[in-house]
Amino acid sequence: MTPEIERLKQQFGKSVYGERAETGRLTSVSVAPEVLPAAAEFMARVLEMRFLFLAGFDERKSGGGFRLRYAFAHPREDRFLALAVQAGETEASFPSVVSLYPQANWQEREIQDLFGLKPSGHPDPRRLVLHEDWPAGQYPLRKDFPNGVKVPRRQGDYPFERVEGAGVFEIPVGPVHAGVIEPGHFRFSSAGESILKLEIRLFYTHKGIEKLGEGKSPREILCLAERVSGDNSVSHAAACAQALEALSGTTVPERALRLRVILLELERLYNHVADISGVVLDVAFSFGAAQLAAVKERLLRLNERLTGQRLLRSMIVPGGVHKDFAAGALDHLLRETEAIKKDFEQIVHIIWNSSSFLDRVEETGIIRREIAEALGGTGPAARASGVDRDLRRDHPYGVYSQLFFMVPVFAEGDVESRLKVRIQEIYESFKLIHEVAAGLAPGPCLAVPRPLAPMAHALGGVESPRGECFHWLSTDREGKISRWKIQSPSFANWPLIEYAVLENIVPDFPVINKSLNLSYSGNDR
């Protein structure tokens, strides 16, 4: 019994029962619904456990009814704990914990849309994932929902929150934007240039990926995981592979773990360079944007030289990596990263000596630390606001525990800090790639795949370029995937933007948006 479960039992007595050691570092324990809010509060305030996400499960077939699992991470040790709660099919299925964890807001609404379970006491029970033309009474993640059958559309309306008063204008933007970006709707209320309120409406790219993954083979599910968010292919695949390997009890060979670190850091490199390039472009500093775009292209070509794919896809498979790097590829990697680093250093030096650039990014789009923490912000966006968290250091996976690297944290929370976090991380990634590539010992890079354990749960987590990315997998009696929950960093970070833009001017919105680098597809799934 873990110390946390012991404390919970002391506090809540028989309302805490049925603890289970799941796979890997995950333990779960059941909690009676009536004590859930108190137990969640106890977890946060007394045990200092950090709430990660919430997932729904339809276990009616195996006699378990509907269940919710609240995942928590230990603040200092490398352990995860899930609180499992029974949910009813009545009007108020489960107690809302939004007043305690504001980050549960979207999580609970997602469960309401996809499972038809109603959170009682939720402050904003509008539709979230499924838009207004989705008929009532159809819940895609329930087991009796027939996937692939066309669902009819119905008339419906989505009420936006209104700001009223003299001189207040509403600016609707999207879902189709002016640039080459993903779709989403933004509703600004502004007085003059200043933004009074921003309401975001997403899930236009909702593809039902979690449902599609049910019953798929491990290889197929990784192909899907790579397509949750294209520019974070490796991170999603690595997190999903971790969960698969925990379910099958596979030990991944050392060389494969090291190659995965190289792939993950290469992904971080091209993402961060693209983000900085995007912000520089959005403030119309075309020299910097063009130069950084060239750096990004060089990184993409390095990717394809090493793996055959510019987005590093198809490399991560259950049990290791699909293929080893070709002969000479490692030397090329070391030479090329050295040259790219030098080039990048020069460009950044020039950009940060431009006062007109700094004028646009300093004190723009400030996110206060309290906001970032309350909304469960993650990744560079949170680290720029003083939230010192990085899964690679706090819950190390792969071989990160053997590697030395710094986690940059800034306190200001503005666009400049978010860029500075990324710049520092780029240098750390170069260092990590060199350390891993230089000490790479020969050996196998793929373990023989084993069947998945039946009736089990597993959690995989990776610090993607955008932040914490979790994949939760559950199996049924035959050892097939029965539930796949993807907690992407963008799902955690999108609500931050509504706060970041307040009192900023409308023309700064693209800069703020780019500095947060939110994935629509990763959010919508």
Added chain:
Amino acid sequence: MLRILKKNFQSGRPAPSYCPGQTEAPLGFAGAPEIDAAKCTGCGQCVAACPTDALSVSDDQKENRRTLVLDYGDCIFCGLCGPACPYEAISFRGKFELAAPSRDALARPFEFRLSETVKDPRFVAPEKNFPPAAARARHPNYEQGDFADRLPLEDLGRKLKDKIGALFGRSLHVREVDAGSCNGCEVEITNLSTPLYDAERYGIHFVASPRHADLLLVTGPVTRQMELALVKTYAAMPSPKSVVACGGCAVSGGIFRGSYAVSGGVDQAVPVDVYIPGCPPRPEAILYGIFVALGKAGAPGN
């Protein structure tokens, strides 16, 4: 300022040099799977390994025929079929110029005598081993789309299109719509505007409004929640107009086909002129597709 000039001087002019049919992909790029008909026995091992419906077999007992089809429109370029082949008949040699004006032109059929294939020790019988292929929409079906009533009549535009293609040859305004992609295609489309690909030098210009566009470049499988926005964007374009479906999802729904939340390909919502396979297609492959739409490059195999 001097630093900027110095750096620009040092980096020199990037050398973009894409020329349809002549440019090879950079070293290492895997590209599309290609089947060597001389080595392939039609055993079906690759079909079992394929995570989408890109590889399929159908047996005709009466005609004593087995047909193996490799459909680039469904392919996600994952490379899992290569190692699955016991005869090393599948290779990846950086092929990327795949765009074609019809779905059928993306399929590569291979025929075998069933009686000989059965003797192969690696033979896989289709009925028992493969899940039934998802009901495939190989043909445009936009007239049955949920918002077909909003599609403008394009008869006049269609007749004019061929003639005007010659005029567009010099300058083309493109509006991009993400109809639910994973953002992989967006990464590559954004690259078209960088100095290394610089689509503008071909006269290809990305515009902010569909009202200014000649060509609609669509990515993604067309999610249920983007279908209306896509149809509205198409309707807002002045006639004559072209539509290019970019990436495996846009061509066929790709790996997302069969989900409650996607309609399965752009041609299920609006008429499509050219299909670009790839997951994602590399920047040159997208340029090639746009050239095919302009009649400036032929279909592959020609």
